[in-house]
Amino acid sequence: MTQISILGCGWLGWPLAKKLIKEGHSVNGSTTSENKLPSLEASGIKAFLVALESEYVSNSITNFLAESEILIIDIPPKLREKSASLPTPSERIFVRKMENLIPFIEKSTVKKVLFVSSTAVYGNENATITEDTHPNPETESGKQLLLAEALLQKNQNFAATILRFGGLIGEDRHPVKFLAGKENLENPDAPINLIHQNDCIAIIEAILNQAKWNEVFNAVAPFHPTREEYYTQKAKEYNLNPPKFRTENSNIQKIISSKKMESVLNYQFRPDNY
Template sequence: MTQISILGCGWLGLPLAKKLIEKGHSINGSTTSESKLSILENAGTNPFLVELESESVSENINDFLANSEILIIDIPPKLRGNNTDTSNSSRKIFVEKIQTLIPFIEKSTVKKVLFVSSTSVYGDENGNVTEETIPNPQTESGKQLLLTERILQKNQNFETTILRFGGLIGVDRHPVKFMAGKENLENPDAPVNLIHQNDCISIIEEIINQSKWNEVFNAVAPFHPTREEYYTQKAKKQNLVLPTFSIEKSNIKKVISSKKVEDSLGYLFKLENY
């Protein structure tokens, strides 16, 4: 049994916690909402109310990390847009939160960190994208994720694995619901780069089970129909108004490769979920 702390028991973190508990691990789980503490407790975790700020962390952070060998960081930057605000507070607030957390990790029992990142760090890259592709984020979220990745990787007090997920989907979460009925959507011929919640959880399990630390992994299902094909089909299946696409707004054809996940972890994606 390994004790694991999961910072951010939300859409992905909570079902991940439940799965790891099923596998015999002890889980400290965090939330920023006091009302969710009972949900975490009912799921079998040791619940903690943890708030990260640019210059402070909740007083119970040491208890949250205590006796854990692994820390999973699964908190989104919650930023949108293309860096229109260039102020320091806008550019680095997420990075500063992680920097504030790091000294507490260093003095804890944590020796392994898994940071949930995003393929947005690659920006609008065309062609096949692997872990060897040089990141070039255009969004503010992508920029802060990449800075955070590098800060964690450089720290010699613990080993860090970076897991870059593509677009997240699940039973209760699918982008077609937001695209239904919309007109003149961009990039009809662009390949989709999606990953299902179940695959996310299973890949994290394999990283832990196989001790794959100091690594970078892309995690996207090897299933890349065009945006127009995929979302039209999904809208029809769910009886939604079909979206329409603009041929004039078509230029990005990025395909994220998960070959390293498949080869290094021996992982097989559950394509029936897509």
């Protein structure tokens, strides 16, 4: 049994924690909502109210990390998009949060960190993207995620693995529900780069079980139909009005490759999730 701390028991962190507990691990889980604490505890999670801000970290962070060997960081940047230029130090809100967190990790028993990042660090390049592709983020959140990755990777006090997820989908979360009935949508023949919640959890389990540390993995299902094909079909499956796309060809032909992860972890995606 391994004691694991999950910073951010939200859409992914909560079901991940429940799965890890089912596999015999002990899990500390954090939330920023006091009302959520009883539900987390009822799931078998030792729950902590943790506020990680750009100015401070709540005192509960010490107990949250205590005696854990592994820390999983799964908190989104949640930033307003700014200009395409790199953020000034005063704008690096998410990065400052990581800078505040790291000293507490260094003082704790944590020796391994898994950071949930995003393929947004690559930007919109018309190519097949691998882990060797130089990141070129265009959004503010992508830029700050990349800076946060670097902070964790260069730290000598723990081993850090970076997991870059594509667009997140699940039984209760699918972009077609937002796109249904909309018209004049762009990029009809751009490929999708999605990953299902079930695969997210299974991949994290594989990293933990196989002790794949000091790595960077892209995690996107190897199924890349066009946006128009995919969302038209999904609208039918959900009994929704299909979205309508523009007729011109797309400028974006980015495909995120997960071949490294499939090879190193021997992981196989489940097509029925998509």
